[in-house]
Amino acid sequence: MTLSERVRARLGAGELEVLPGGHSGLTYTFNGTYVVKAVPPGQKPVGRNDVLRQARVLRALQGSPVPVPGVVAVDEEPPGWFAMEFAEGEAIEPVLDEHPLTSELAHNRMVEAARVLRRLHDSGPVAGEPAVGVAGELERWSRTMHAVPASLRPGADKLLRLLGEDVPEDGPPVLVHGDFRLGNVLFTGITATAVVDWEIWSTGDQRVDLGWFLLFADHRNFPELGRAVPGLPSEEELLEIYDGHELPAMAWFRALGRMKMAAIMGHNLRRHREGKRHDPDQERLPPTIAAMIRSAVDILTWR
Structure with a gap:
C-alpha cells in the first residue's frame, strides 16, 4: 500500500x-x-x-x-x-523573521515561551529514555563543528578547548526539546497553542535548552541576519521568569548554545557549497558563524 x-x-x-x-x-x-x-x-x-x-x-x-x-x-x-x-497558530521568530508583531506582542510571547519551557522541564523525563550528560552534549556538537571546514569556523578550536576545560556537572535529567525557541512554538495572540518540531528531543540538562533559547532574545547575535525588536526581554529577564534565581554555570551553557548554532550554520553552509543542498541564502551565514564563536569565547573568558 x-x-x-x-x-x-x-x-x-x-x-x-x-x-x-x-x-x-x-x-x-x-x-x-x-x-x-x-x-x-x-x-x-x-x-x-x-x-x-x-x-x-x-x-x-x-x-x-x-x-x-x-x-x-x-x-x-x-x-x-x-x-x-493540526494545531492552530503561528510560529514567528521575531529577531529573524519578517513579521507583523508589535513590540508588545513579541515581548509577551517571549515571556510566555519562558514559562512554557519551565513547564516542559518540570514534566519530568520520558520513561525509558537514557539521559545524555553535559559532556555527551558537548561531544555531539563538537563532532558537528569538526565536520565544518576550518575556514568557515574561525576561532572554533579555541572555543572547543575552553568548553572542554570546564564542563559543568550534570543537573537532574529532564525532557529537553533541543530546539526550543519562538519559531517552534505556535501562538494565537499571547497564548501558546503547541510546541512543535521535536526532531532532536532528549533527556538531559535543562540548561541546554535555556542556553539555546536565550540566543533569540537579541538580534545582535545574528549579524546581517537579525532584526531589531524593541522591548524583547533580556537574557537576564528571561532567566528570572524561567527560574527566579541564577542557575549554576549558565555562562558555560550560553557559550554552548552559541557553539551549537555556529556548528549547525557551518554544516548547512558546507552542504550548500558542496552542492548537496542548493540554497544561496546560506552565503549570508559567515558573519553570524564568526560572531557566535567570538561571543562564546568572550563569555567564557570574561565571566
Whole structure:
C-alpha cells in the first residue's frame, strides 16, 4: 500500500498535501485537519527521520501543562508514520523573521515561551529514555563543528578547548526539546497553542535548552541576519521568569548554545557549497558563524 492508502485506511477519505517548512522525514497535511509525518521511502528511521520517536514524546506529553498536538494514529510498519492534530497558530521568530508583531506582542510571547519551557522541564523525563550528560552534549556538537571546514569556523578550536576545560556537572535529567525557541512554538495572540518540531528531543540538562533559547532574545547575535525588536526581554529577564534565581554555570551553557548554532550554520553552509543542498541564502551565514564563536569565547573568558 502507498502512504496515502495507509493513511486513508486509518483516518478516512482525503488526500495528503505536502506541508511547506517540514524538515524531518516527510511532512504532509491531511484534509487540513491532521499533520502526517512519515519516514522517507528507502531511508532508515534514524535522526530526523525517526518520526515515531517524535510521536512517542508527543504522547508522553498528552494531558500535561505543555501544549502539544494530539497524536491520533501511529503506524510502525516500515516506512513508519504518524498523524497528529493540526494545531492552530503561528510560529514567528521575531529577531529573524519578517513579521507583523508589535513590540508588545513579541515581548509577551517571549515571556510566555519562558514559562512554557519551565513547564516542559518540570514534566519530568520520558520513561525509558537514557539521559545524555553535559559532556555527551558537548561531544555531539563538537563532532558537528569538526565536520565544518576550518575556514568557515574561525576561532572554533579555541572555543572547543575552553568548553572542554570546564564542563559543568550534570543537573537532574529532564525532557529537553533541543530546539526550543519562538519559531517552534505556535501562538494565537499571547497564548501558546503547541510546541512543535521535536526532531532532536532528549533527556538531559535543562540548561541546554535555556542556553539555546536565550540566543533569540537579541538580534545582535545574528549579524546581517537579525532584526531589531524593541522591548524583547533580556537574557537576564528571561532567566528570572524561567527560574527566579541564577542557575549554576549558565555562562558555560550560553557559550554552548552559541557553539551549537555556529556548528549547525557551518554544516548547512558546507552542504550548500558542496552542492548537496542548493540554497544561496546560506552565503549570508559567515558573519553570524564568526560572531557566535567570538561571543562564546568572550563569555567564557570574561565571566
